[in-house]
Amino acid sequence: MNFPLAKNWTEESFKELFQQQHMTVVLEDQSSIQADFYFLIDKTFEMKQSMAVGFISSENTFLPYLSIRDNLFVGSSIKEKDKKKRLDDLFIYVGLATNVLNKSEEELTSFEQIKLHLVQLMLIEKDVIIIDDIFQKLSIGQRQELLPLLQKIAKEKQKAILVLTNDIQIAESPYMDKVIKIA
Amino acid sequence: MKNIRYAFASVSYHKRISFCIGVCSAFFLFLLTSLLNLKDLETSLYDQVSDLINNSEYHSNYQKIMQLYSTLYLVFILLWAMLITLLVFISLNIKKQDMMKWRIMGFSNRFIVKQSILESIIPITVGIITTGVVLIVCQHTYEFILLQVRPLLAKGLGIKRVAFFSSNVLIESTPNQVMNSTGETHFLSLRISSLPIASIFKAFSKNCLLLLSITTGVTFASTYFLSRNSKKVFRT
Numbered sequence: 001m002n003f004p005l006a007k008n009w010t011e012e013s014f015k016e017l018f019q020q021q022h023m024t025v026v027l028e029d030q031s032s033i034q035a036d037f038y039f040l041i042d043k044t045f046e047m048k049q050s051m052a053v054g055f056i057s058s059e060n061t062f063l064p065y066l067s068i069r070d071n072l073f074v075g076s077s078i079k080e081k082d083k084k085k086r087l088d089d090l091f092i093y094v095g096l097a098t099n100v101l102n103k104s105e106e107e108l109t110s111f112e113q114i115k116l117h118l119v120q121l122m123l124i125e126k127d128v129i130i131i132d133d134i135f136q137k138l139s140i141g142q143r144q145e146l147l148p149l150l151q152k153i154a155k156e157k158q159k160a161i162l163v164l165t166n167d168i169q170i171a172e173s174p175y176m177d178k179v180i181k182i183a
Numbered sequence: 184m185k186n187i188r189y190a191f192a193s194v195s196y197h198k199r200i201s202f203c204i205g206v207c208s209a210f211f212l213f214l215l216t217s218l219l220n221l222k223d224l225e226t227s228l229y230d231q232v233s234d235l236i237n238n239s240e241y242h243s244n245y246q247k248i249m250q251l252y253s254t255l256y257l258v259f260i261l262l263w264a265m266l267i268t269l270l271v272f273i274s275l276n277i278k279k280q281d282m283m284k285w286r287i288m289g290f291s292n293r294f295i296v297k298q299s300i301l302e303s304i305i306p307i308t309v310g311i312i313t314t315g316v317v318l319i320v321c322q323h324t325y326e327f328i329l330l331q332v333r334p335l336l337a338k339g340l341g342i343k344r345v346a347f348f349s350s351n352v353l354i355e356s357t358p359n360q361v362m363n364s365t366g367e368t369h370f371l372s373l374r375i376s377s378l379p380i381a382s383i384f385k386a387f388s389k390n391c392l393l394l395l396s397i398t399t400g401v402t403f404a405s406t407y408f409l410s411r412n413s414k415k416v417f418r419t
Binding site: 041052053054057061063064066070074120124126 | 195285
């Protein structure tokens, strides 16, 4: 596999890729996306940024032995009595119905999974969100709903969002603040 | 506490491998405790016999059998280390996806290693508790088994039986009869039928610590090795 980000990685790369309240997109080949996504996971761990960086993968990353609700609170220090309110607020924020919590992991749609991962990352207060090429699994309508939501999260919750994609339409969408082409 | 809850959830989700680890640990704990208690029995008998009779052949036999028990003990520990390494590798292979998910959720290698150790220790603890309960409840049966196994094991290990008295000495159980060459009567009382609970507990605790330490070491090393080589773990 190619690792374009690894090849060009310098001390300044982290700052260049992750800017608070910004949505940055890396446009690259399909074959490089997954490798770069995992490279970024490794890199952030090396940089001791692990607890501040969250990832949204194209694969389901909920632990199969925990309920969806428990998965959302993994790593958070929210008190039990405050959990319901926080969850309700964030579900409204991302546009999710609370009945998704009653679904099993297999019953969740890709879109619901992505939104749940966003809720999870907001609950554990990640400053940086790195997103794998999740758009392929979404319909045009869902993409049109997700992109403004990501921008809203970046601006209002003061997150730095990095999207890895090979889709030029995503890269050139008006919601992106910065495009890095390494294809 | 949350870590323990997640570990319990994982152990009950991956039932099969957890069950294997639990059963193997209970079996090996029983074997190792039995071996240490056999040594205790042998020592107890030797102490009592050596106070009464000075038999050099018995003394050398005692040393030989103690050495064989020690060798057997080491062999079982080695077997346990090999078996648990294999089981931990199988377990990590099954849980590879879960480890990747922890990483993607932003948890450090240290957390993953800690979680992995907890997930190995929980089924072993269940095995330890089960063995402990069995030893307490069936203490007499356990002692009986050891006493039955002792001569069989000695025979199997090629230890010859030693007669304590020469053939021309006659011992009778009734004191009223004139019996031996010096015209005196001897009562020989040897207590080998009961094993003090303290001995069982000591051997049991020693082996528990040993099994837990080996497992922790093996799990730590294998998880650390796998997560350090995350490219191999997560991209295959």
